[in-house]
Amino acid sequence: MAAAPERMPLHHRMLASVGEPVIHVADTVKGIMRTFALTLHYTLRGRKRWDAIFEQLHEIGNRSVIFIAFTLGFLGMILIYQAGYQAMKITGDLQLLGGLFLQLLLRVFAPTITAMMLATRVGSGMAAQIGSMVVTEQVDALRMCAAQPVDYLVVPRFLASIVMSVVLTIFAVLVSYLAGAMVANTAFGVNFYTFFDMSFVGWFDVNICLTKALVFGATIPVIACQAGLIVTGGSEGVGQATTTAVVNCSLAVVILDFVISGLGYVVLNLL
Amino acid sequence: MASEIKPIWQRVLNNIGDRFMGWSFEVGGVSLLVWEIMRNTFPPKLDGEETWRNMYKVGVKSFPIVVVTALLVGAIMVIQSGMYIEQYGAYGLLGWGAGYSVFREVGPIMIGLMFSGRVGANNTAELGTMKVTDQIDALRALAIDPVRYLVMPRVFTMIVMMFLLVVVGDFVSLLGGAATSQYLLGVDMTLFAWSVITYVSLADFLHGLYKAVAFGFAIAVISCHFGLNTSGGAVGVGRSVNASVVGSAIAIFILDYLITYLDT
Amino acid sequence: MIEVHNVTKLHFGRPVLKDITLSIPEGSNLGLIGPGGAGKSLLLKIICGLVVPDEGTVTIDGQDVFELDEIEIAKLRFRIGMLFQNYALFDFMNVADNIAFPLRQEGKLGEDEIAAKVQEQLDSVDLPTIGHQFPNELSGGMKKRVSFARAVVPEPPIVFYDDPTAGLDPVTSSKIFLLLKAMRDEKGVTSVTISHDIEGIKDICDNFALLDRGELIFWGSRDEVESTDLSLVRQFWDGFSDDELG
Numbered sequence A: 001m002a003a004a005p006e007r008m009p010l011h012h013r014m015l016a017s018v019g020e021p022v023i024h025v026a027d028t029v030k031g032i033m034r035t036f037a038l039t040l041h042y043t044l045r046g047r048k049r050w051d052a053i054f055e056q057l058h059e060i061g062n063r064s065v066i067f068i069a070f071t072l073g074f075l076g077m078i079l080i081y082q083a084g085y086q087a088m089k090i091t092g093d094l095q096l097l098g099g100l101f102l103q104l105l106l107r108v109f110a111p112t113i114t115a116m117m118l119a120t121r122v123g124s125g126m127a128a129q130i131g132s133m134v135v136t137e138q139v140d141a142l143r144m145c146a147a148q149p150v151d152y153l154v155v156p157r158f159l160a161s162i163v164m165s166v167v168l169t170i171f172a173v174l175v176s177y178l179a180g181a182m183v184a185n186t187a188f189g190v191n192f193y194t195f196f197d198m199s200f201v202g203w204f205d206v207n208i209c210l211t212k213a214l215v216f217g218a219t220i221p222v223i224a225c226q227a228g229l230i231v232t233g234g235s236e237g238v239g240q241a242t243t244t245a246v247v248n249c250s251l252a253v254v255i256l257d258f259v260i261s262g263l264g265y266v267v268l269n270l271l
Numbered sequence B: 001m002a003s004e005i006k007p008i009w010q011r012v013l014n015n016i017g018d019r020f021m022g023w024s025f026e027v028g029g030v031s032l033l034v035w036e037i038m039r040n041t042f043p044p045k046l047d048g049e050e051t052w053r054n055m056y057k058v059g060v061k062s063f064p065i066v067v068v069t070a071l072l073v074g075a076i077m078v079i080q081s082g083m084y085i086e087q088y089g090a091y092g093l094l095g096w097g098a099g100y101s102v103f104r105e106v107g108p109i110m111i112g113l114m115f116s117g118r119v120g121a122n123n124t125a126e127l128g129t130m131k132v133t134d135q136i137d138a139l140r141a142l143a144i145d146p147v148r149y150l151v152m153p154r155v156f157t158m159i160v161m162m163f164l165l166v167v168v169g170d171f172v173s174l175l176g177g178a179a180t181s182q183y184l185l186g187v188d189m190t191l192f193a194w195s196v197i198t199y200v201s202l203a204d205f206l207h208g209l210y211k212a213v214a215f216g217f218a219i220a221v222i223s224c225h226f227g228l229n230t231s232g233g234a235v236g237v238g239r240s241v242n243a244s245v246v247g248s249a250i251a252i253f254i255l256d257y258l259i260t261y262l263d264t
Numbered sequence C: 001m002i003e004v005h006n007v008t009k010l011h012f013g014r015p016v017l018k019d020i021t022l023s024i025p026e027g028s029n030l031g032l033i034g035p036g037g038a039g040k041s042l043l044l045k046i047i048c049g050l051v052v053p054d055e056g057t058v059t060i061d062g063q064d065v066f067e068l069d070e071i072e073i074a075k076l077r078f079r080i081g082m083l084f085q086n087y088a089l090f091d092f093m094n095v096a097d098n099i100a101f102p103l104r105q106e107g108k109l110g111e112d113e114i115a116a117k118v119q120e121q122l123d124s125v126d127l128p129t130i131g132h133q134f135p136n137e138l139s140g141g142m143k144k145r146v147s148f149a150r151a152v153v154p155e156p157p158i159v160f161y162d163d164p165t166a167g168l169d170p171v172t173s174s175k176i177f178l179l180l181k182a183m184r185d186e187k188g189v190t191s192v193t194i195s196h197d198i199e200g201i202k203d204i205c206d207n208f209a210l211l212d213r214g215e216l217i218f219w220g221s222r223d224e225v226e227s228t229d230l231s232l233v234r235q236f237w238d239g240f241s242d243d244e245l246g
Helices: A010-045 A050-060 A062-090 A097-135 A138-144 A149-188 A203-229 A235-270 B008-041 B048-088 B091-132 B135-141 B146-185 B189-199 B202-228 B233-262 C040-047 C070-078 C095-106 C111-124 C140-152 C170-187 C198-204 C222-227 C231-238
Strands: C002-011 C014-024 C029-033 C055-060 C080-083 C158-162 C190-194 C207-212 C215-221
Touching: A010 A149, A010 A203, A050 A062, A050 A097, A050 A149, A062 A097, A062 A149, A062 B091, A062 B233, A097 A138, A097 A149, A097 A203, A097 A235, A097 B048, A097 B091, A097 B233, A138 A149, A138 C080, A149 A203, A203 A235, A235 B048, A235 B091, A235 B146, A235 B233, B008 B146, B008 B202, B008 B233, B048 B091, B048 B146, B091 B135, B091 B146, B091 B189, B091 B202, B091 B233, B135 B146, B146 B189, B146 B202, B202 B233, C002 C040, C014 C040, C014 C207, C014 C215, C029 C040, C029 C198, C040 C055, C040 C158, C040 C190, C070 C080, C070 C095, C080 C140, C095 C111, C095 C140, C111 C140, C140 C158, C140 C170, C170 C190, C170 C198, C190 C198, C207 C222, C207 C231, C215 C222, C215 C231, C222 C231
Parallel strands: C029 C190, C029 C207, C080 C158, C158 C190
Antiparallel strands: C002 C014, C002 C055, C207 C215
């Protein structure tokens, strides 16, 4: 793409190899921010198309339930297995297992892994769908009918994703917790009554869980749709966009998770 | 599809049946591909040049995001452990809490998911595009076995690269953790390092590496399967990539559970 | 009146359209011809403001397309119908909803009137019973006709046809050209038609422009086309190549 890189002197090439990714990242972030601003603009101003929102609620929510149940269920089993094994080895005391597990689930694992799964399933799906619409000129046709693509395509996904991310995260907590309880009971003989110990969980944990779910739910559709809207070329472009969507969404989840966890830690210390 | 109206129970059964058939098809396809790969492994038939090119591409492509992910994952785990450590004043356990969880579970899972998103999805997109533009059929017409020429190098590459990336990721995440403990929690880095060295064992590290190899293999096979079974133009490629990352995520969690179960 | 002034579009620093100047008076029908990849579709998209050029202006009835705000451009686009090369039917809607879409966006008519107009359009493209079907159940020729119906349903005074007969059999092609002709004769539309079917558009268009590798090689009336000596125009018009292959 760049003109004959081997003709450039060495220090130019070194600068270019640093600068190119930086510019690329900056462009991507700028594009995402613009789409996000437009999405907010149309969310507040445009008319709500409830049928489209319900369709997306179904698409994002109902069709992810089995996937989320499966993956988060396994996650609960894995975590309890590891934690229980360690606790047996060190203290032999499994009284706190359930309570601490629920707290950890709320603080990190449920919102983060649910969001990663949404990025995987929903993010890639959105990018693939919108990308295909771009290459088949459907997005141009929308614009010719005076329907703004962001208003028409992104806003319903944005609203539906926020709602469903919260709902699915709560669902994920339940599934993981129950799956963990099963393993704790069968592998370590912890009885359910001891395991379902809510004494550790406070408002702080619930709030941080829901905040994360909300933020991730708002981020994923914007990034995924942005990846879809900038597709050029045929099937190659669509594949590329889908990949970009998964990676960017997942990275955004990890970065935001770090930011919110850090803020949460600061808040917890102030309390 | 059929427009005549059926009773609701019949539609529900139809739906379940369709799903089940769909899943069976994918599982069967993946199994067949694994069998083909096994046949090509003993004796090993590997196109050296193609493998080398793939390794370079995969490594260059996924290295930055794995480093970023690992740094942040280390930091997040330190923050989470920090919340408990603070409560009990057991600062010496901070490194253990973060190191143990990252090495055994969180590291491989997060790096695996990232790898699946970056490399697996890209692989499906690439093979899918080749499929819908009839390039795979062109290879067959030239009597070149697509499994041997396209799949084998990718499987080999992804296993090796996943292994290396988890090794790198583990150490980078410790760096991220150390920095966080110093600057956010105010726990001295040396104490963090001491805690990691004292309490985290080689077994924890190896446990993560077994997972890395298993995930690499699973991601490779699943992404190749969905790529090679793409149909329906650009729309089909998008759908394949979606299915591939979903399948990989499911495989990662199942394999993780199995390895955790067997190796503790 | 559509005026294109000195339009240049770059793609990775390489011009894909070089300094194009054209005007299409009201009621005239321009045929845009040229080899694949010459930038014909791109030019059409620039004219309706879907793609912003790097240099130059486009004015439609005195309004500069790239200076308009969101509401003005929406109003302008209701006056332009576009038949896309790849049909561009919304695959998440059935045929009737696809055709009704521009009317609903315009928001002037009630649902009953919209339904009546949709049926009228379906009748006129000779597909009266497919309203409930989805685009992926249709053949290429049917999709083209539905796409045509959607483009012309708001009765726009300006219509763009991007390769209306690509990949269709001769019988279906001639049906499409009959529809275009009816638009011209009955509605008196201003139109631009991109086509590789020279014989077909000879009947439809009164002006012709030839693009090659982003440059406007020729632009003139039918008589001028027939009398020109430019070899590329002759090859296209008469449908042969006198160059050696290679």
